[in-house]
Amino acid sequence: MAEDQKALAIIGSYRQGGTIDSVVGEIMTSLEESGLKTETIYLREQHIEFCANCRACLQKQGSVRGKCPLDDDMDAILAAIETADCLVLGAPVNFGNINALTRAFMERCICFAYWPWDTPAPKIRKHRPTKKALLISASAAPAWLGRHFSGAPAALKKLSRMIGARPVGILWVGLVNRKNPSLSGITRRRARKLARKLVL
Template sequence: MTKILVINGSYRSDGITDQAINVMVLALREANADVDVVLLREYPIEFCLNCRECTQQKGSVPGKCVQQDAMQALVDKIERADAYILASPTNFGSVTAIFKRFMERLVVYAYWPWGQHSPDFRKNNEPKKKALLVSSCAAPGVLGRWLYDTHKQLKTTAKVVGAETVGTLFTGFVSQRSQPILPPQIQNKAKSLVAKLL
């Protein structure tokens, strides 16, 4: 059974991002995938301390963080998963602050000894897993995808954990109403995209 890990960086319960994830999760479960959804808004992750203690050990296994929070359990989930859905709406031209906090803690996936100018990512030489990227913005979808950093940051996150991006769901014009509803054509695209993870 394929294990899919969903990491959702939306602040808003039942907003566009949650609605898109719900459609995808339902489709994956109908295809007998094992799906685990992590809502970062409910997940206790502290800020990275930039101590780089976790980056000093060689090898493909993620380093150990000095923080005593739930990030280690999330790294364990990342390691066990066969594929990912990484999601964040666009806030101020970027992923949300909670998704960025999560991204920064992924430094455990880097080997970066003192004196070395830049990190080597631990998963670069391993077989790639698959990832779908989900985002939205107030601007037109195509424009938002290219103007803002959200898509780039989600793609970087996938790469760091050892995944290749195989599909993207980017919804535009999401600020037209206070209670947005995921359009039927986007729901259909969300359903069709999940096949790329299986």
């Protein structure tokens, strides 16, 4: 991967300095050391309105994402996604799936699909992913339990596909404890190993 390329992280965690922040930070640091430019967007710091399901963004055909009538920070976030070469998507599990903040963001990404009123199902505007993505999640449950029995992996994969990225790795941290959010050495090494998949 060329040194002038850029990695973008989207973090949907409510907690500053928590598990998701720490894992994504480890990945982004590794990417910077490999020569990539990096940018991190914290959804908790953005003004993101709820999708009104008006489908205005879905009516115009073409490969360019549809325009949402809502006036908030989403357009700038989506523009950053489009100009990035690879992505890191991080969201915690709440109530068996990705948290509400990330879900609200995910719903607004529907503009990457085309679905006029007279057709039965939406189609993704760009059929072939052009970017790589890493998916990061965490839960209070053991990692194997959260990864296989929550809806978060499927949701993050669907989000990745919608915004034109192909998942090349997933890192799940289990048994999260708010009183001790520090990452283990094993998790840090796994994060850095995953980062290399975006560089190759």
